Amino acid sequence: xxxxxxxxxxxxxxxxxxxxxxxxxxxxxxxxxxxxxxxxxxxxxxxxxxxxxxxxxxxxxxxxxxxxxxxxxxxxxxxxxxxxxxxxxxxxxxxxxxxxx
Amino acid sequence: xxxxxxxxxxxxxxxxxxxxxxxxxxxxxxxxxxxxxxxxxxxxxxxxxxxxxxxxxxxxxxxxxxxxxxxxxxxxxxxxxxxxxxxxxxxxxxxxxxxxxxxxxxxxxxxxxxxxxxxxxxxxxxxxxxxxxxxxxxxxxxxxxxxxxxxxxxxxxxxxxxxxxxxxxxxxxxxxxxxxxxxxxxxxxxxxxxxxxxxxxxxxxxxxxxxxxxxxxxxxxxxxxxxxxxxxxxxxxxxxxxxxxxxxxxxxxxxxxxxxxxxxxxxxxxxxxxxxxxxxxxxxxxxxxxxxxxxxxxxxxxxxxxxxxxxxxxxxxxxxxxxxxxxxxxxxxxxxxxxxxxxxxxxxxxxxxxxxxxxxxxxxxxxxxxxxxxxxxxxxxxxxxxxxxxxxxxxxxxxxxxxxxxxxxxxxxxxxxxxxxxxxxxxxxxxxxxxxxxxxxxxxxxxxxxxxxxxxxxxxxxxxxxxxxxxxxxxxxxxxxxxxxxxxxxxxxxxxxxxxxxxxxxxxxxxxxxxxxxxxxxxxxxxxxxxxxxxxxxxxxxxxxxxxxxxxxxxxxxxxxxxxxxxxxxxxxxxxxxxxxxxxxxxxxxxxxxxxxxxxxxxxxxxxxxxxxxxxxxxxxxxxxxxxxx
Numbered sequence: 001x002x003x004x005x006x007x008x009x010x011x012x013x014x015x016x017x018x019x020x021x022x023x024x025x026x027x028x029x030x031x032x033x034x035x036x037x038x039x040x041x042x043x044x045x046x047x048x049x050x051x052x053x054x055x056x057x058x059x060x061x062x063x064x065x066x067x068x069x070x071x072x073x074x075x076x077x078x079x080x081x082x083x084x085x086x087x088x089x090x091x092x093x094x095x096x097x098x099x100x101x
Numbered sequence: 102x103x104x105x106x107x108x109x110x111x112x113x114x115x116x117x118x119x120x121x122x123x124x125x126x127x128x129x130x131x132x133x134x135x136x137x138x139x140x141x142x143x144x145x146x147x148x149x150x151x152x153x154x155x156x157x158x159x160x161x162x163x164x165x166x167x168x169x170x171x172x173x174x175x176x177x178x179x180x181x182x183x184x185x186x187x188x189x190x191x192x193x194x195x196x197x198x199x200x201x202x203x204x205x206x207x208x209x210x211x212x213x214x215x216x217x218x219x220x221x222x223x224x225x226x227x228x229x230x231x232x233x234x235x236x237x238x239x240x241x242x243x244x245x246x247x248x249x250x251x252x253x254x255x256x257x258x259x260x261x262x263x264x265x266x267x268x269x270x271x272x273x274x275x276x277x278x279x280x281x282x283x284x285x286x287x288x289x290x291x292x293x294x295x296x297x298x299x300x301x302x303x304x305x306x307x308x309x310x311x312x313x314x315x316x317x318x319x320x321x322x323x324x325x326x327x328x329x330x331x332x333x334x335x336x337x338x339x340x341x342x343x344x345x346x347x348x349x350x351x352x353x354x355x356x357x358x359x360x361x362x363x364x365x366x367x368x369x370x371x372x373x374x375x376x377x378x379x380x381x382x383x384x385x386x387x388x389x390x391x392x393x394x395x396x397x398x399x400x401x402x403x404x405x406x407x408x409x410x411x412x413x414x415x416x417x418x419x420x421x422x423x424x425x426x427x428x429x430x431x432x433x434x435x436x437x438x439x440x441x442x443x444x445x446x447x448x449x450x451x452x453x454x455x456x457x458x459x460x461x462x463x464x465x466x467x468x469x470x471x472x473x474x475x476x477x478x479x480x481x482x483x484x485x486x487x488x489x490x491x492x493x494x495x496x497x498x499x500x501x502x503x504x505x506x507x508x509x510x511x512x513x514x515x516x517x518x519x520x521x522x523x524x525x526x527x528x529x530x531x532x533x534x535x536x537x538x539x540x541x542x543x544x545x546x547x548x549x550x551x552x553x554x555x556x557x558x559x560x561x562x563x564x565x566x567x568x569x570x571x572x573x574x575x576x577x578x579x580x581x582x583x584x585x586x587x588x589x590x591x592x593x594x595x596x597x598x599x600x601x602x603x604x605x606x607x608x609x610x611x612x613x614x615x616x617x618x619x620x621x622x623x624x625x626x627x628x629x630x631x632x633x634x635x636x637x638x639x640x641x642x643x644x645x646x647x648x649x650x651x652x653x654x655x656x657x658x659x660x661x662x663x664x665x666x667x668x669x670x671x672x673x674x675x676x677x678x679x680x681x682x683x684x685x686x687x688x689x690x691x692x693x694x695x696x697x698x699x700x701x702x703x704x705x706x707x708x709x710x711x712x713x714x715x716x717x718x719x720x721x722x723x724x725x726x727x728x729x730x731x
Contacts (some may be wrong), residue, residue: 023711097705 008049016042029081029091033074042071103155107166107186107289108146109193110236112139113229116424120225123284133208136221140204140228144197151190155592157263160292162595163302165238176297184238184301188596189587191435192235192367195442199359200228202565204448207351207510209561220260220349227253231360236365239300240289243368247285247332250361251278257352257708271345281331281365291317292375305374315452318378326386329365333419336393337647340654342416343386350453353408358449359442366422366438374519377429380557386512387427392516393402394420396651402532403647406463407452410533414489415445417522421504424519430507432590436580440500443576444488445729447569451485454478455537458555459544465533466637470542474555477563479538479629481570486534488573490527491622496576502618503580509614523618524625531629540635558705635652 015038022035051059058081085091116139124132154162163186172179183189204224211220230249237243251274259271289299296312298304313321329335334342345357354360369376369386376383396416401413418441425434456463458475472479488495491502501523509516544555557563582587632639647657 024708034683044420093707096707100703100705 005049005053008045012042012045013044013050015039022099027092028095029084029093032093033081037070037074040066102149102154103164103185104166105146106183106236106664107141107149107155107168109197109390110183110229110232112142112146113225113232115139116225117222117229118395120218122359124222127218127644128211128428129214129217132218132221133204133211137201137204137208139225141201142198143232144194144201147190147193150185151194151549154185154187154190159595165302173387177241177293177299179241179299182238183236185187185236186596187592188367188370188435189235191593193232195439196231196235196360197228198223199442199569200231200355202568202638203351203355203359203446203450206453206562206565208355209559210351210453211349214349216260220257223253223256224352224355227257227356227361231364234364238302239298240292242468244282244285244289244373247251247328247364247368248282250273250356250364250484251282251332251438254278254345254356254361257356258348260348260352263724266344267347270341270347274341274345277338278331281328281338284324284327288321288328291321291324293469295321301371309374310378313375313378315378315380318375319380319382320383321552321594322372322375322379323385325368326389328363329368330366330389330422331365333362333365333423335365335391335420335423337418339393339397340650340657343409343650345413346406346412350408350449350456353412354446354449354453357412358445362415362419363422363438363442366419366426366434367428369423370434370597373431376426383427383429385427387508389513390420390423390425390427390485390672391508391515391522392420394418394424394522395518395525398522398529398674400531400647403643405465405643405648407455407465407468407533407537408449408463410465410529411445411452414448414526414529415441416656417526418445421501421519421522424515425504425507428504428507428511428515428659430504430581432593433503433507435593436589437500437504439579440488440496440573440576441667443569444485444495444497447481447485447566447573450562450566450569451478451482454558457558457562462544465536467544468537469540469544469637470490470538471555472538472539475557476562477557479565481563481566482534482538484529484570484573488631490626491523491618492527493619493622493627494577495574497573498618498622499577502615505618507612509610514649520617520621524621524628527622527625527627531626532633535629535633536637540637543637583731616691 019035019038019042022038023032026032026035044066047059048057049061051057081091084096088095116136119139120127120132120136127135163184165182165184167180167182170178171181204221211217214220217609221617230246230253231652232246234243234246234250236244246635255271255275258274262268262271292304292313293299295317296304296307296309298307309318328462331338342357344352345381347355376386397413397416397420401410401417403414404410418437422434422437422441425431425437444706454475455468455478457473458471458478459468464470485493488497491498493499505516505519505523508519632642646652
C-alpha cells in the first residue's frame with residue numbers, strides 16, 4: 001500500500017514547525033543552524049512530494065538547488081560561528097545584541 | 102546747437118563715475134573741483150541747448166533724442182529718450198545753474214570732512230538723476246529719475262550716518278517717498294491700460310477725453326499727485342522734509358529746497374493736459390497746496406533751528422506752487438519755482454555760512470549780531486529775506502503775486518489763504534533775520550569763542566551767495582506782468598497751450614492785488630521787526646502746538662507707528678515665535694518622539710526578529726486562508 005501524498009505534506013509541515021520553533025526558542029547558534037536545516041529539508045520534502053503528485057520533475061530539480069544553497073550557507077554560517085567563538089568563547093546568539101537600537 | 106542736449110545728463114554721469122572710482126585718489130579738494138566742473142559743463146550745455154531751442158520756430162520748439170529702447174515688451178515700448186522743450190529746458194537751466202553754484206559752495210563747506218569725495222559722488226549722481234527726471238520723454242523714465250533723486254536724497258540726508266538722528270531722518274524720507282511712489286506707479290498702470298502709451302507727446306496727442314474720461318483722468322491725476330505730495334513734501338506727506346535737515350547744509354540747499362522737492366510740481370506741470378481733463382481733482386490739488394502753504398508757514402513761525410525754519414518755509418513755498426498748479430496757472434508755478442530756487446538756495450547757503458562761521462551752531466537763540474562779523478553773508482541774506490518776504494521789486498514779489506492773482510481768479514478763499522500765508526512768510530523770515538544777524542551777540546561763550554570768533558566764509562562759499570543774491574534780486578526779469586507774452590509765458594506757451602494766463606483778469610484788479618501783496622509783505626516785515634528786534638523769547642508765539650508741528654508727527658505715530666509696531670510685535674512673537682517656529686519645532690519633536698518609541702523594537706536579538714517574521718507569515722497565511730475558505 002502506498003501512502004497518500006498528503007501524509008508527506010503534513011510531515012513536512014510538522015518538520016517545518018519544529019524547525020521554526022527551534023530557531024525561536026533555542027539560544028545555541030549551532031542548534032539554531034540545525035533547526036534551519038530542518039526547515040530547509042521540510043521544504044525539500046514538500047518539493048519532492050508535489051513532484052511526485054503532479055508528475056513534474058521540476059520540483060526534484062529545485063531540491064538540488066536548495067541542497068547546494070544550504071551547503072554553502074552552512075559553510076558561511078559555521079565560519080561566522082567559529083569567528084565569533086574565537087572572540088567571545090560562547091555560542092549563545094543572545095550575546096550578540098550590539099545592534100540594539 | 103540743440104544737439105548738445107545729450108551732454109547735460111552725460112557730464113554729471115561721467116563726473117559720478119570718475120569720482121566713484123577715482124575720488125579717493127583725487128582727494129580734498131580736487132574731487133570737489135572735478136564734481137563742480139562736471140556740473141558747470143552741464144550748465145554750459147544747457148545754455149547752448151536753450152539758445153538753440155530759442156532759435157527754432159515757436160510751434161516746433163521741441164525735439165526728442167532717442168538713445169536706445171529700454172523696455173520692448175509687446176505694446177509697451179519704453180525708450181531711453183530725452184524730450185527737449187521749453188518746459189524741460191527751463192527746469193534744466195536752473196537745476197544745473199543752482200547745482201553748479203552749490204557744488205562750488207560745497208568745496209568750502211565740506212572741507213575737512215572724512216568722506217569728502219563721497220559727498221561729491223552722491224551730489225553728481227543726484228544732478229544726473231534730476232536731469233533724467235526733467236528731460237525724460239516718458240513717464241517711466243521720469244520715474245527712474247524720480248527714484249534716483251530719492252535714493253541720492255536718502256544717502257545725503259543720512260550722510261553723517263553715525264548720528265542716530267541723521268540715519269533715522271534718511272529712513273523717514275525714504276519711507277514717506279515710498280508712499281507717494283506707490284501712487285505714481287498705479288497712475289502709470291492706469292494711464293497705460295487706458296491709452297497704451299507712456300510717452301508724453303504721444304499721450305497728449307491722443308483724444309484723451311475719449312480714452313480716459315473725466316473719472317479716470319481725475320484718478321490718474323490724483324494718483325500722480327500722491328507721488329507729488331511725497332516728493333514735494335505736501336500734506337499729508339510733508340513731515341519728512343524738516344527732518345531731512347540732518348544732512349549737510351549744501352544738500353539742504355540743493356535737494357531739499359531748490360531742485361528735488363520741486364519735482365512734484367514739475368510732474369504736475371508736465372501732465373498739464375491730464376489736469377485740464379480732471380475737473381474737481383484740480384480743486385483738491387489747489388486746496389492741499391493752499392493748506393500746506395498755510396500750515397507750514399505757521400509752524401515756521403515757532404521753530405528755533407535756523408534750518409528747520411527754512412525747511413518749513415520750503416514746504417510752504419512749494420504749497421504755493423501746488424496751489425498755482427491747482428488753479429491751472431502752470432506758468433506761475435514754474436516762475437515761482439525758479440524764483441524760489443534762487444532765494445531759497447541763497448537762504449540755505451547763507452544759513453550754512455552762518456553755521457560754518459559759528460562752528461556748527463544752528464540755534465537761532467544762540468546767534469545774533471552776526472552782521473558785524475559776516476558782512477557779505479549779511480548783505481546777501483538781505484536780498485534773500487526781502488525776496489521770500491515778497492517785498493517789491495525782488496523776484497519773490499512778482500512770482501508770488503502771479504500765484505495769488507490766479508488764486509483770486511480760481512476762488513477768493515484760496516486767495517485769502519495765500520495772502521495770510523504771505524503775511525506769515527514775511528513775518529517768520531524777518532524773525533529769523535533779526536534773531537540771526539542783529540541784536541545782542543548771544544553766542545558769546547567766552548571759553549569757546551575767545552579763540553574762534555565768528556568768521557566770514559572763504560570765497561568759494563561767498564561767491565555763490567553773491568551770484569544767487571543777484572539772481573534773487575533780478576530774477577523777475579524772466580516774467581514781468583506787463584511783458585508776459587515776450588517772457589516766460591510766451592516761452593512756455595507751446596507747452597501749456599491751454600493756459601491762457603490771466604486772460605480774464607482786468608488790469609486794475611491786477612494792480613490792486615499787487616498793492617495788497619506789497620502791503621502784506623511790508624506789514625509782515627514790520628511785525629517781525631517790532632516783535633523780534635530786541636527780544637529772543639516770546640513763549641506765546643512759540644507755543645508747543647506749533648513747535649511740535651501741529652502734533653502731526655505724533656498723530657502719525659499714534660495712527661500708523663504704534664499699530665505698526667504692535668503688528669510687528671504680534672508677527673514676531675505670535676506668528677513667528679509660536680505659529681511658524683511651533684510648526685517647525687513641532688515636526689521635529691514628533692519625529693523625535695516617534696523615533697525613540699519605535700527604537701525599542703530594534704532589540705538586537707535575532708530571535709525577536711525571527712519571531713516577527715514568523716508572526717508575519719502566520720498572519721499572511723491566516724489572511725489568505727480566511728479569503729479562501731470563508
